[in-house]
Amino acid sequence: MTKLIIDCDPGVDDAVALFLAFASRDLEILAVTTVGGNVGADLTARNARIIRQIAGREDVPVHAGAARPLFRPPVEADHFHGESGLGDLTVFEPAAPLAPGHAADVIIQTVMAQAAGGVTLAVTGPMTNVALAFIREPAIVGRLAQVVVMGGARTEGGNITASAEYNIYADPHAAQVVFASGCRCVVLGLDATHQVRATAERVAALRALATPAAQAAAEVIDFSNGIERDIVGGKSAPLHDPCVIAYILAPQLFTARPCKLEVETGSALTLGHTAVDFRLADPGAATIQWVTEVDADGVFDLLNQRLAGQ
Ligand code: RIB
Ligand code: CA
Numbered sequence: 284m285t286k287l288i289i290d291c292d293p294g295v296d297d298a299v300a301l302f303l304a305f306a307s308r309d310l311e312i313l314a315v316t317t318v319g320g321n322v323g324a325d326l327t328a329r330n331a332r333i334i335r336q337i338a339g340r341e342d343v344p345v346h347a348g349a350a351r352p353l354f355r356p357p358v359e360a361d362h363f364h365g366e367s368g369l370g371d372l373t374v375f376e377p378a379a380p381l382a383p384g385h386a387a388d389v390i391i392q393t394v395m396a397q398a399a400g401g402v403t404l405a406v407t408g409p410m411t412n413v414a415l416a417f418i419r420e421p422a423i424v425g426r427l428a429q430v431v432v433m434g435g436a437r438t439e440g441g442n443i444t445a446s447a448e449y450n451i452y453a454d455p456h457a458a459q460v461v462f463a464s465g466c467r468c469v470v471l472g473l474d475a476t477h478q479v480r481a482t483a484e485r486v487a488a489l490r491a492l493a494t495p496a497a498q499a500a501a502e503v504i505d506f507s508n509g510i511e512r513d514i515v516g517g518k519s520a521p522l523h524d525p526c527v528i529a530y531i532l533a534p535q536l537f538t539a540r541p542c543k544l545e546v547e548t549g550s551a552l553t554l555g556h557t558a559v560d561f562r563l564a565d566p567g568a569a570t571i572q573w574v575t576e577v578d579a580d581g582v583f584d585l586l587n588q589r590l591a592g593q
Pocket of ligand 1: 292
């Protein structure tokens with residue numbers, strides 16, 4: 284049983300990641316924490332509770348967190364996620380409220396309350412809450428089993444600017460705090476997530492499942508495919524955030540390499556760029572692993588298998 288905290292900015296792909304996590308009973312989700320990102324913090328906090336209600340998992344507390352980045356002005360991505368943040372999904376005021384406590388404090392309290400190495404942190408949005416927690420209580424850096432992050436790009440270039448991926452671009456200073464902290468980190472950048480495409484066949488297989496979570500997941504993925512077609516000029520959207528949960532559930536589907544990773548925080552032109560270097564004097568001493576290969580069929584098989592039971 285993996286004890287897990289999920290920090291997210293739902294967001295259509297965050298929603299699919301949450302559905303996958305909520306459907307996986309080999310995960311003990313200690314908390315979901317939310318951050319301003321794709322859409323404002325009030326909406327990401329609501330959206331996480333909407334997904335939780337559809338999944339029937341009101342046993343999991345949702346805590347709201349930072350409404351803005353550490354330094355830079357907020358930048359949202361509602362053009363990719365729709366005004367609500369959940370694409371065309373019918374939104375509603377969830378029955379169960381937010382739990383008390385700021386996300387950064389909840390991350391600290393939860394990690395300190397568990398055994399050393401007992402908690403995994405999944406991060407699928409800007410890393411503001413995580414950076415605040417690391418700054419406020421450095422002891423959690425070494426206590427975390429691992430931090431699995433969706434963010435950055437090396438060979439794929441950027442998706443919000445020419446050289447930056449959104450999660451890092453949205454709060455580059457927070458990302459640098461986390462990557463420089465020495466925490467055991469697995470990073471799924473665009474190099475990995477662009478290998479995991481929601482083709483029509485894959486969406487049809489998901490939609491064929493009769494569960495509310497599978498239907499809702501297929502609906503938000505369809506929305507992403509429409510955006511991919513209309514804005515990006517592609518056919519199938521990459522499934523970014525679910526790769527984080529899939530890695531935690533089935534790491535054998537992924538290949539990673541030790542690296543040195545630094546974030547550009549000074550240049551206006553390349554703000555948020557992730558400089559990923561595999562040339563290491565001592566690879567064994569590296570704390571960051573960069574995912575280079577993904578078994579995309581395996582990820583979709585896992586998603587279908589878990590959502591079929593939800
Ligand atoms: O670049 C993709 C990432 O940015 C995903 O986490 C998506 O939800 C957006 O936050
Ligand atoms: Ca996200």
